[in-house]
Amino acid sequence: MSCAPRARTTTTEGSCSTADRHARARREKGYEAYKAQRDTDAFSKGRILEIAKGAGLDTKRLEADMNGADCKKRVEADMAELAKFRVNATPTFFINRYVTTGAQPRDVFADKLDHAIDEVTKSGVPAAKYYANVVMKGEKRFRNKSAK
Numbered sequence: 001m002s003c004a005p006r007a008r009t010t011t012t013e014g015s016c017s018t019a020d021r022h023a024r025a026r027r028e029k030g031y032e033a034y035k036a037q038r039d040t041d042a043f044s045k046g047r048i049l050e051i052a053k054g055a056g057l058d059t060k061r062l063e064a065d066m067n068g069a070d071c072k073k074r075v076e077a078d079m080a081e082l083a084k085f086r087v088n089a090t091p092t093f094f095i096n097r098y099v100t101t102g103a104q105p106r107d108v109f110a111d112k113l114d115h116a117i118d119e120v121t122k123s124g125v126p127a128a129k130y131y132a133n134v135v136m137k138g139e140k141r142f143r144n145k146s147a148k
Contacts, residue, residue, distance in 0.1 A: 045063075045066065048062075048066075049062065049063060085099075086099055087099075087101075088101070089101035089102050091103070093109070095109075095112050095113060095116050096116045096119065096120075096130075096131070096134075096135050097134075097135055098112065098115075098116070100112060
């Protein structure tokens with residue numbers, strides 16, 4: 001049996017506590033979500049058009065956009081912009097200076113948020129000023145698409 005990498009307790013040599021077994025189960029469920037994301041049939045053109053039709057969208061227009069040069073150009077521009085921020089997965093989350101990608105269990109976010117709060121507290125910088133004074137370095141913001 002494999003314990004959680006950050007096992008808090010073990011009951012006997014080689015066995016995991018209940019908390020560790022629950023953590024492992026959550027990771028495995030996260031893996032199932034990861035595998036589902038890789039299901040190419042779920043994101044096929046036909047499936048996307050089927051979902052769009054069910055949502056009441058104009059599927060002819062959607063298909064034209066999907067195949068059009070303008071749409072391709074916009075997607076490529078977005079991808080280039082996101083690359084500046086090291087975004088190469090959906091979803092991508094930014095917690096202070098740290099990036100988390102892909103579907104993650106709730107505990108992953110709780111741990112990252114706890115770490116970020118500890119980091120802010122230990123920095124000595126007032127929390128209200130931490131983001132502006134510490135986090136904002138390099139690229140400051142993603143372009144405002146509504147301004148175009």
